[in-house]
Amino acid sequence: MAKMELSSNTSNESLIAIEGLDGSGKTTLLAKMRESLIKMGYKVICSKEPGNNVAVIVLSDRYYLSGLAYHYVDGISFEDYAYLNRKVVKPNIYIFLNVDLTTALKRIKKPRDRWESIIDKVYYAYLDAIKFLEQKERAIIYTINANKSISSVFHSALEILKQERVIS
Numbered sequence: 001m002a003k004m005e006l007s008s009n010t011s012n013e014s015l016i017a018i019e020g021l022d023g024s025g026k027t028t029l030l031a032k033m034r035e036s037l038i039k040m041g042y043k044v045i046c047s048k049e050p051g052n053n054v055a056v057i058v059l060s061d062r063y064y065l066s067g068l069a070y071h072y073v074d075g076i077s078f079e080d081y082a083y084l085n086r087k088v089v090k091p092n093i094y095i096f097l098n099v100d101l102t103t104a105l106k107r108i109k110k111p112r113d114r115w116e117s118i119i120d121k122v123y124y125a126y127l128d129a130i131k132f133l134e135q136k137e138r139a140i141i142y143t144i145n146a147n148k149s150i151s152s153v154f155h156s157a158l159e160i161l162k163q164e165r166v167i168s
Contacts (some may be wrong), residue, residue, distance in 0.1 A: 013056045014166045015089060017063035018157075020097030022115070023107030023122055024146045025089055025153055029097065030061045032154045042167060059165060065094050065141075068129035073121050078132040093164055094139060096130060097146035140164070 018026045018033075030046060037044045037057055064085065071081045099107075101119055103149045108115065133139035144156045161167045 013058070014161075014164075015058045015060065015063075015091045016092070016095060016161070016166065017060045017091040017094045018097065019062060019065040019094055019126070020146060021099055021101075021119065021126070022060045022105045023104030024097035024099040024151060025107070026061050026097055028150055029095075029153055029157060030059050032150065034059055036158070037167065038156070040167065057161075060091070063094075064088060065089060065096065065126070065129055065133065068132065069122055069125040072125040072129065073118060078129060078136075081163065082132075082136065090139070092140065093160065093166070094130075094133070094141040095160060096126065096141060097153065098143050099146040103147050143149055 020026050034046055037059075042058050044103050045056055046061070066084065067080050068078055072078060101123060104119065105116060116162050130141050130143075134141060144153055144160075144161045146153055158167070
C-alpha cells in the first residue's frame with residue numbers, strides 16, 4: 001500500500017491518527033509518543049495541520065476513523081461520511097488501539113450508564129470502519145493490543161513508525 005502524501009508539494013510530513021474506544025489509551029500514548037519523538041529531534045504537532053517547510057509528525061488523538069465509527073452508530077453510512085469528508089486530509093497511518101470492553105470501561109472517567117449501552121456498537125463500528133478504509137481508501141491501518149501496558153503499546157507504536165519510515 002502506498003503512503004498518501006499530506007500535500008502535493010511536500011513529502012516530509014506524516015499524519016498519524018491514534019484511534020480507539022474511550023479508555024483504550026489514545027491520549028496517554030499520544031503524550032508519550034510526542035515526548036519521545038521530540039527528544040529524538042522530530043518536530044511534533046498534536047491535532048493541528050502540518051506545516052510546509054520542516055519535517056513534521058502530526059499526532060492526532062482521534063480523527064477520520066473515529067468519525068466513521070461514531071457517525072455509523074448514529075445512522076450515517078460509511079460511504080456518506082466518506083463523501084462528506086472527501087477533501088479532508090487523510091492520515092498516512094492509522095494506529096487503532098484495540099482494547100476489550102471491560103478494560104475500556106474501567107479506564108474511562110465519564111458516567112458509565114449511557115456509555116455502557118453503546119460501547120459495543122461503537123467497537124464493532126470501528127472494526128467495520130477499518131475494513132471499509134482498507135478496501136475503499138487503501139488506508140494503512142495497524143492494530144495494537146491496548147490491553148497491554150502503556151510501555152508495550154508505546155514500543156509497538158514506535159516500531160510501526162520505524163517500519164513505515166516515519167522515524168529512523
